Amino acid sequence: MISKLITDDFLDPDHQCRSVYKIRVPTLQSSVCFYLASRGCSLFHKNVTLTNGILQVTISNPDGIVTKIQYNGIENLLEERNAVDNRGYWDLVWSDLGFTGTTGTYDRIKGTNFRIIVENEEQVELSFTREWDPSLKGKLVPLNIDKRFIMLRGSSGFYSYAIYERMQGWPGFNLPETRIAFKLNKDWFRYMAVADNRQRKMPLPDDRLPERCEVLAYPEAVRLTNPIEGEFIGEVDDKYEYSCNNKDLKVHGWICTDPPTGFWQITPSNEFRSGGPVKQNLTSHVGPTNLAMFFSAHYAGADMVTVFADGEAWKKVFGPVFMYVNCAPKEVDWHWLWYDAKEQELDEEDKWPYWFPASEDFPLSDNRGSVRGRLLVQDRYISEDPLASNGAYVGLAPPGEAGSWQRESKGYQFWTTADDDGYFSINNIRVGDYYLYAWVPGFIGDYQCDAAISITPGCDIYMGDLVYQPLRDGPTLWEIGIPDRTAAEFYVPDPNPKYINPLYVNHPDRFRQYGLWERYSELYPDQDLVYTVGVSDYSKDWFFAQVTRKTNGGYEGTTWQIRFKLENVDQSGSYKLRLALASANQAELQVRVNDSSANPPTFTSGLIGKDNAIARHGIHGLYWLYTVDIQGGLLMQGDNTIFLTQPRSTSPFQGILYDYIRLEGPSFPSGLKISNH
Structure with missing residues (x-):
């Protein structure tokens, strides 16, 4: 075992920055080492430290919590004012089988056993495990959890992955969320980057204290009324404004501008994430906090909660993900660190699947x-x-x-x-x-x-x-929107000047501003939206979300109208109304044809959706597709109106995001077709 005591002199920050800046991937020839930090003369070692001459990572033993990352002359990139178990950790949320919500018991996962899996000059892999047995029923989630950490020679960072396993016969439970979180030092890391056009200097976590902010419609969103730095007065801070689709969520993190230092989380594959390529997840936010989300109910609700039946066996490997650190000489523009991190992400993607994880559960x-x-x-x-x-x-x-x-x-x-x-x-x-x-x-x-x-x-x-062969029964008579599973093409209003995030002013993602749902009541205080086919423009005249209207006594449902003309009507034919929804939140969609008070309606979806995309600045949640049969006898030659009613009205966030709407005429006789919409 290599067990030499490593001193601070082992790390050469000047060499690091020259190496990283010139060739990005450091080539220091130091071996990978680890050592155990003792508590007095006891044989109990409270910490395990990994180092390769570029950075040094300290992990609590046997908890498996990252407590210190030393790099580029900074004693600890993590927030040392936090408790030692609140710096770099795996966590999860779980609930008993039968619970229908997306919350539950929070568990910051702490190991009970430490093992050295691989140790040589090229690589060290450590394991921190926690095993479940029936005596823990009701106390801990019924899972065996093995958290792994890997450091490689010459690598400017470290990897982490975990193996979750439940055995046949174990009790069932729900698992709404699991992730890795890192809490960075707020004095060093102030600039956050999620994408090329989504990066900015961020407020301090202290600005979210009660005396410095006003809590808005939900606790995650606050308006900064007395921030420590005046430049943030009046801004809205909300972690959901920085969410991202899985397919785009490859690298994100934080920059310290002096000395120029970056901390990034790189996810080279989506194979272990839930919900597919367009599932949305959190990234980084005020803290400064950096996340790798694996399971989450965000933008999906209870439909995305993982439910295990009594006795069901299961195993899954999450990761590895790469915690990458980089630095640059002070004379270099520190924005370069973001572009370097993007290049490193491409390198990691090219190396996937990694060759070095030692678990047999990770196939090469x-x-x-x-x-x-x-x-x-x-x-x-x-x-x-x-x-x-x-x-x-x-x-x-x-x-x-x-x-x-x-x-x-x-x-x-x-x-x-x-x-x-x-x-x-x-x-x-x-x-x-x-x-x-x-x-x-x-x-x-x-x-x-x-x-x-x-x-x-x-x-x-x-x-x-x-x-x-997509659903199609007849020719398109008219259509509204673009079938792309989002409401991005519709009218997104300017935000209330009182609720501004300056990042999204004149930004393609203008829908990420807080409070846009309130603008509907302002734009349509008395009467609801009316859209006239052939006259209206959906990019200007179709509000992006059919939400409730605010009234003096609370909220009321809304009914939108689509007006259109038909030159001819086949009274015996069947017309099809295709309704593709980009999101639904505790909503109901009712359809009526030429009679706004028809009871029952021509169609009702019933209560659908709990994805909360409207409140969380998302332009989509889960996708829904409905086909409404409209008999020709309901239509008239000349003017017609389809009424779309969302009657549920107990909160401002109940509503629907439409993706695309199409009315099809009766099908042509066999062999006939039209060539264009």
């Missing part, structure tokens, strides 16, 4: 398989020939119904996008049985391949040409 590349093929779209009312599914999202996920992947969390998912000609290739798939799913921007609905796919080590499965 030669024990994985591939699937490739081509996806085409066939819609005879658009084109006689199949069309290439340019930009289609194609993925493998556990067997289920079409679209079930967006609510799936127990297994692994593997996604890619098709090229201009519809060809796709999905690589590095874990062994197992999957269905192939897809959805295509520009078309409604979900594709699912009929046959299950069995992945074996080293397989390369060619699927050939697959044809998706």
Whole structure:
């Protein structure tokens, strides 16, 4: 065992910065070492420290909590004013089986046993485990948890992954959330970066204290009334304003400007995240806090809570994710650290699946398989020939119904996008049985391949040409929006000047401002939205969310109108109204045709959705698709009106985000078609 005591002189911050800045990946020739820090003369060692000459990471023993990261002359990148178990940790939220909410018992996971898994000059891998037994029923979540930490020679950072396992016969429970969190030193890290156009200097955590802020509609959102630094007066701080889709959530973190130092979390694969490529998750926020979310109910609600039945066995590996640190000479623009972190993310992605995790539960590349093929779209009312599914999202996920992947969390998912000609290739798939799913921007609905796919080590499965036939019964009479599963193309108002995050002023993501739901009542104080087909412009005249209207006594439901003309009506024919929803939150969608008071309505969805995307500045949550049959006898030659009512009205956040609406006429006789919408 290499167990030499490492002193602060072992780290050379000047060498680090020159090395990182010039060639990004340091090449110090130091071996990876670890040592145990003793408490007095006792044989009990309270800390384990990893170092490779570039950085030094201290982890509590046997808890497995990261308590110190020493780098670039900074004694600790983490917040030492926090308790030692509130700096760098894995945590989860769980509840008893039968509980229907998204909350539960919070558990900052602490190990009870420490093991050295790998130790040589190239790599050290440590394990901190906690095992469950029946005596812990009701006290701890019924899981065996193995937290791993890895440091490599010459690597400017460290890796972490975990293996969660439950045995057959164990009691059931719900698992709404699990993640890794790092609480950085607030004196050093003030600048946060989530994307090229989503980065800024952030307020201090102290600015969220009661005497310095006003709590808004929910506790996560506050208006800064007396911040320590005057530049933040009047701003809204809300962690949900920095959420991100899984497919885009690859690197995010914080920068210390003096000395120029970055702390980044890099996720090279989404295979272990729940909910597919467009599931939204938290990233970084005031704290300064840095997160890697694996399971969460955010933007999905109870539909995304993982439920384990009594006796159900299960195992899943989360990660590894890479905690990357970088630095630059003081004369260099510190914004460079973000671009370096993006390049490092590409390097990590190229190395996936990693070769170095020692657990047999993490398969290497030669024990994985591939699937490739081509996806085409066939819609005879658009084109006689199949069309290439340019930009289609194609993925493998556990067997289920079409679209079930967006609510799936127990297994692994593997996604890619098709090229201009519809060809796709999905690589590095874990062994197992999957269905192939897809959805295509520009078309409604979900594709699912009929046959299950069995992945074996080293397989390369060619699927050939697959044809998706989206729902279609007749020609398009009119349409509103773009079928892309978001409400981004609709009218997003300017925020109330009282509730501003300056980052999103004149920003493509203008929907991320706080309080936009309140603007509907201001724009439509007495009468609801009326949209006239052929006259109105959905980018200006269709409010992005059908929400409740605020009244003196509370809230009331709203009814939107779509007015349109028909030159001819087939009284005996069947018309189809396609309603694709980008989100629903404790809402109900009722449809009536030419009679706003018809009872019962032509269609009702019943109570749907708990994704809370409206409150959390999301332009989408879970996707819903409904088809409403409208008999020709309900329509008239000339003027017609479809009424869309959302009657639920106990809060400002009940509502619907529409993705796309289309009215189809009766189907043409066999052999006839039209060539365009």
